[in-house]
Amino acid sequence: MSHVLTLVAPPGQLAPALPARARDAIAALGADPGTPDWLAEGEAADLPFTGLNPEQAVAAALAALGGAAVDAIAQPAEGRRKALLIADMDSTIVTSETLDELAAYAGLKERVAEITRRSMNGEIDFATALRERVAMLEGLGLEALEGTWKGTHLMPGARALVRTMAAHGAHCALASGGFTWFTGRVAALCGFTSHHANVLLDDGRALTGRVAEPVFDRDAKLATLIALATEKGLPLAATLAVGDGANDLAMIGAAGLGVAFRAKPVVAAAARARVDHNDLRALLYAQGYRAAEIAAD
Template sequence: MQHVLTLIAPAGQLPASTVTRVRDALTALGASLGPADWLAEDSAVDLPFEGLAAEQAEAAARAALDGAAVDTVAQAVEGRRKRLLIADMDSTIVTSETLDELAAYAGFGEQVAAITRRSMNGEIDFSTALRERVAMLKGLSLDALEATWAQTHPMPGAAELVRTMRANGAHCALASGGFTWFTGRVADKLGFSSHHANVLEDDGKALLGTVTEPVFDRDAKLTTLKRLCAELGLPLSAAVAVGDGANDLAMIGAAGLGVAYHAKPIVAASARVRVDHNDLRALLFAQGYRRAEFVS
């Protein structure tokens, strides 16, 4: 079979009856299906198929699921396991927005968070929004960075995603519109191969309210994806990109497997592959890894 449809649900929430309903929907459209291959009992299954385009199979599956908490990924079997992971950090690899948390120490938490929401949904220019938010941090003690880091936690499944892909020879990179002060620490903690982000400027005691230019924005994320592929000798099709905000759309669209992760509306509407119901381990199932292969 040339294609595979993967159904992924939270643990224990993918009954055989649901899988049968999806199989019947694909068969009704003229697809030929191979035997179901369970990647994790009651939570992830591969359905090999041919006779339909991946987009058609995915649309049919979503219709058959009728709102059930199941994520779907349809793709070609060849080249399914990726050799490069490029991931956004805030609200993707970590659970929080580090700039918003940092701004709370400066007394501008709600104001900055509102700008962040608009920026991540593509309503305002990212670079302009970043400079505006960082300016509010001028004079903030560097101790606030340490306090924010203490409250920063990995997204469920993040460590397994990175460690499993690294163990299988992949380069794992963070590409964040946030700051290297945090991406470096996240990279060290979770095992990323490299990290790329904005540089907060300070005088050794407090923040200056500026970042080093140029801003690491949507275009920079795409450029980083292309550069890493070139350096690693990989086609873009060998990369998986994941993020939740509008500044992730370019890299999500260019990667072989581009994933909108619990994403803002504009991102969810634009990306073909979405993870709405599961944690980051869904990206491993999407690549055909079995639960027994995950590196904890």
């Protein structure tokens, strides 16, 4: 079979009838589907098929599932396991927007979060928005960084995603529009091989209200993906990119498997694959990993 449709639901919610229903739906459009292959009982199943493009297969499957909390990702069967992961951090690998949480220590969370929202929706330029938000934090004591870090939590499935792919030889990189102060800590906690982000400037006691130039933005994320793939001798088809905001769109579009994870509307609409209902382990199932191969989270 040339392609595979992967269906993923929260544990215990993928009843056997659901892959069967998806199989019937794509068959009705002229596909030649195979037998569902369970990757995790009650949670994830592969449905091999030929004769239909991935977008049609996903649309037909989701329509047939009638609003069930199921994510569907279709792609070529060959080369689905990726050798390079590049992941956004805020609202992807961690549950929060670290800059917004940092701004809370200055009593500015709502103002900063509104700028973040507009930037992540692609309504305003990312670099301009970042400089504006950082400028508002001038004079904030460095202890606020530690306080923000203590309240930062990993997204469910984050460690499982990174540790599983790394165990199978993949280079795992964190690429964030946030700050190296946080990405270094998240990278160490999850097991990322490298991390790439903005540098937040301080005078040893407090933030200066500036970020080192050039800003690590949408183009820098894409450049990092391309540079790492080139360094590893990998085609872009062998890469996986995941994120939720507009500054992730370029790397998501260029990667072999680009995933919008619980993403902003502009990102969800543009991405070829999306995860709306599940945690980050869905990205492992999309690559054909079975439950027994997945590392502990």
